[in-house]
Amino acid sequence: MTSSPRNSYEDSDCILKPVNDFALFAGFSCGDADLDDFFNNEAKPHDDQLLAKIYSFHLKGEKSVSDAVAFCSMSNDSVKLSNRKKSRTFPEGKRYKSYPTVKIGRLGTRSEYQGKSIGSRLLWAIKVLFITDNRTGCRFVTVDAYNNLRAISFYMKNDFIFLTDEDKSDQSRSMYCDLLRFKNSLADTG
């Protein structure tokens, strides 16, 4: 399902790959000023300083590949689970203080492409990437989602759940997705 190089995902419809040419961002807007500013001005310095890896998402046609229709940034992270969540997720032990994750720092779909499942396909590609040929263990995908209906429904629709109720009234909510559940669901569907 994934292709070489190891940190890219490609299938018959789309490609997710690391950004090398930051000129790609010229004119990019997902309609959120902070995210637009990040991708236009902060993405390269973050990448240069090894704080985040920036990825672009492209659609494949019969003979061509589209310009980037979405972007995301990702970094190594870890998550602490409540005892209740630990015992549900790890019924047979494996009780650590924290668990390895990949964190989605920023994610935006180009405004004119929103609502066409691009963001969901990008999340799918991230999940596949992080259950395939990893250098290190990575059990969850995490995100601090904007606390608005659109972003929360988007992540819930893609199998992310809330880490806690304590951030209910904050500007962002910590959410996570279990990559082992995702991996098992792929095995179940063949």
Ligand SMILES: CC(C)(COP(=O)(O)OP(=O)(O)OC[C@H]1O[C@@H](n2cnc3c(N)ncnc32)[C@H](O)[C@@H]1OP(=O)(O)O)[C@@H](O)C(=O)NCCC(=O)NCCS
């Ligand atoms: C949030 C965002 C990334 C979603 O990307 P997208 O490509 O539009 O997402 P999808 O088309 O895959 O949408 C999947 C689900 O998200 C939710 N969603 C998407 N747009 C929505 C909207 N305008 N209002 C409510 N829910 C919405 C819906 O549940 C949708 O499922 P449905 O199509 O079955 O109704 C995109 O809207 C965006 O870039 N927004 C601005 C930046 C942002 O908020 N980023 C997230 C930061 S945490």
